[in-house]
Amino acid sequence: MNHVVLTGDRPTGPLHLGHYFGSLANRVELQHVHPMFVLVADYQVITDRDLPGEIQRNTTELLLDYLAIGLDPAKVTIFQHSAIPELNQLLLPFLSLVSTAELQRNPTVKDEILHSSQSAVSGLMLTYPVHQAADILFCKGTLVPVGKDQLPHVEVTRLVARRFNERYGRVFPVPEAMMGAQPQLRGLDGGKMSKSRGNSIPLKATADETAALIRRAVTDADRRITFDEEARPGVAGLLTLAGLCLGRPPYEIAEKIGDGGAARLKAVTTDAVNDFLRPIRARRAELDEADARAVLRAGNGRARERAVRTLDEVRRAMGF
Template sequence: MNDVVLTGDRPTGRLHLGHYFGSLANRVALQERHPLYVLIADYQVITDRDVPGEIRRHTTDLLLDYLAVGIDPARATIFQHSAIPELNQLLLPFLSLVSVAELGRNPTVKDEIAHSSQRAVSGLMFTYPVHQAADILFCKGTLVPVGKDQLPHLEVARLVARRFNERYGVVFPLPEAMMGAQPLLKGLDGGKMSKSRGNAIALSATEDETAALVRGARTDADRLITYDEERRPEVANLLTLAGLCLGRDPGELAAEIGDGGAVTLKRVVTEAVNEFLRPIRKRRAELTEADARTVLAEGNERARERAVRTLEEVRVAMGF
């Protein structure tokens, strides 16, 4: 049986280069080999915040970024939580298979709660891993690209699938983690790259915006540019970024820059990023919001057909 891949993002802002090298490029490759479901997790936006913000605007931006980087709606099913009621209905039987104690021990949930902007922890945040299990299992997902911090969530999905199969008969495959060697890009301020911290280069940023962001990036006082992740993390991060965009070794770039200092380093990075993003920006400029709406409507229809079939299997297995 061909593996089915489930992946996605929360629509909370524009996607950036960290997303591209961390997951988007991999999705473009995966769609050539496997059925690929790409979830716009709009319901999950309200897990850790009181209001969803500009959810429609962010959903459109997300779609345009997906299409611009090469995710093909003819090969991948792009869909959103709020349009698939049958997917979300799976949350109810799945919650009956997991104990409160098991949810409370999830280390990823603990960390997300600690960084939540909500005044109090919502029930949706607490049950977040079970909702993710529904995301994965509704399409009979077997491969889930995840980072190390998301492994506890995938374990919940495996637990739910295993217990459902044991209790009601085999309906679901046990999903496996797809761990890649994606590079970790830090933000331009040396911290975690984040849409909300203003320290990332958005895929839709203009050349001038990109240049300004790189100019403001942290470096250090040493004029001789060397690649040393431990002693010079900010410089190493900029070299890594340029290396990824150019397809070159960051150490070689450092040697070429030599004693050119931060000014030369930032010029090299700016030129590398702008050259890399140029075709992506061109494709994005050719797309319209109407294109995005059409792609989403078609993807939602296909995903809902899959969800209806899965929910019916669940109802039959449970005796409803």
């Protein structure tokens, strides 16, 4: 089946290994098979915070990460929310298709509200999944590589597409979610790996920075290393991370470490992560900010052309 792929990230800080194994690795593979749009979701930064922070700096860093992991701007359209007004205008008709109760039940929105830095929940936070529906459907996206926590948002997009088609005639495909090899990677504290929780390993981290982060990882006092995600989340998280970087099952790594304890586990994980990130770091060192800006300008132009066509189609279908 021929797909159009839509995926992306908010520019709130550096991408990390959880992003890579949850979604980025899929993007690198899929770009050779299907047309792909990759969104820098700068407007969505303010869904869960009062200020956008260093938005321009973070956007540049995000683009450098994309290029370093192997996304090819000749194959992929990389663009940003704030440059595509026609995309954002789709939010209005889409909101009319979803009830407030459906938005309030969204489990990912509930979790994001829990970890929000805002003093009160904004309307934008509740409508976040519908904004993501506009992101996906403006380019007629049919395949969305996501981590496990984003699955409810894709379900909202599927709901919006079906209801629009039922009410106004078929305009949109109903997209599918695609999960990565490790949908939700544990962070260095044993919880979900996240930029906002400070428990991640950035893709741009140096070898020394990576070693320092892993040394601080939470483990336990049991010297025998075993893979048990429920009873030993910190140890299991490091074993999973090492296994993904080495291409081996985590239980095999646990058996090899044996009675080596947490110190040996952290050393093995550090070596595995640094070896894995070495070529990504090398590619990133060859890039500069001018490269990133040029890629974004070209991508914004292509994405806006697509958004204009889709918005015109939506207006005609609705009778405007």
